[in-house]
Amino acid sequence: MPSYLITGVSKGIGDPQQWEFFRQIALNPSNTVICLVRNKAETEKKVAEEFPTGNHLHIIQGDITDYASLQNAVTQTIEITGGGLDYLIANAGVVPHFDAYDPIEVLGQNPALLEDECLNLFKVNAIGNIHLFNLFVPLIQRGTAKKVFAISSGQASLDMIPRLKIEVAPLYSMSKAALNVAVAKFSAQYAKEGILFMSICPGMVDTGHFLDATPEQMKGFGAMLSSFAEYTPIFKGPATTTAAVQDVLAVIEKASIEKGDGGSFVSHYGNQQWL
Template sequence: MVSWAVTGATRGIGFGYIDNLSADPNNQVFALIRSLSTAGPLQELAGKRKNVHIVVTDLYDIKKLGEAAAKVSKATGGSLDVLILNAGSAGPHTNVLPPTAFIGKEEALEKEINENMKNNILSPMFVINSFLELVRKGQEKKIIFISSPSGDLEFTRITGIPSVVGYSAGKAGMNIIMTKFGAELAPEGIKTLSMSPGWVATDAAEQVTGEPEVRKYMLNAFHKIDPTVTGPTPVAEAVASQLKTIRGLTAENSGKSVGRFGNNDWF
């Protein structure tokens, strides 16, 4: 049985991972979530599939993360095969602003950067370090960070998108940290990967790109990368391609930052 732990699993891509993985009874799936109050669909799925385990924790609290790791350890016999760091946040409402819009708004800029560093760098690092001993004893030994093309220099340069400053910096920062984890842990056979899911049809994406004018702007930007893009990919399809890449992760491509197909195809 292969054990998987996924953060941010109540909706969107995270829930898509739980749904896909738990369809195979040979998988043991742990959904690490912040609260049961928004976990209705997840609880319903767990009621139908006994290989789904819901673990409520706080991704910023080392003590609670340790308790979560202990619960997973008890269920698996002390190991974890794959850790997927999906939880993240675009930060405060100032994420729509380009860099120069923060002139004279230094407090807003500090909040924009600090919240994203906490959500997209510190939290994933806390989770990795809390679950590392379990991954060390797993068979697959894989740690996956769900990133974003917003954190890629060439993607940003070509598309010309100047907003989501803190979010982009957070994702880019965690990308390099994942490479450093990979470099450090390679002698132990542990593999890491930063992977962008692309433009996926989640509730969060709809909130950002749902307005017709915003959608038109994003499509025009994305067409500079891929002229065939017509809209977001369904969650199930995006997750299936990501899982194929995760399963194909080897020591040779550990530490890379890629799209969901395992290359630089962001969509």
């Protein structure tokens, strides 16, 4: 009975990718699915409506920037699983609007705000996940699958940025690059114990971000989308959450240390094709 812990599973039943992650894993009643969310009551209500018979589903409270809440989450997970954990999927993250439409020089015109936004992004996307991994590794060591995944972004790819000249989202990209390095370092330490650590980009996914963009803001964003279309004719715009999560779960199932995946940073295709 494989056990999964997934973070960032709080969003609505419509679009959000986090809910889709949960739904697709929870479809198999032989999985034990533990969701770490900030708003437990609200998520429990949604689970009760969507999965009324799901006694293999558990919602626990946790904020990845709150170390004590993560320690509590570990205790609760041990109570649910009996001690181990097979899969950890670190999906929670901040996708900011602050830097979504502007290059780094424009953001630098407000240095204090740039610094605040950057620190918050690093706190959640990089440091929060480092705490999460450190605290849950003992459970993964006792699990069978021994797989840990960070949901990263192709925006952090040092191949993509210069090739497509992507000016926007610099701070978000930096925070995901830091996450990728942290994942590689965890892999360097734990691969010898058979624990797979890996970063996966889900592709560009329609989760309702940026719907409030002004026409001016959409200019920079539109330029990025045009460059995506030049990168590959396959790209027809953001994927549905269903398709993206199916792709990511396929990568998760196939990946192994034996195949050389430890510490790697891959796309939803399991390679360096980002779109």
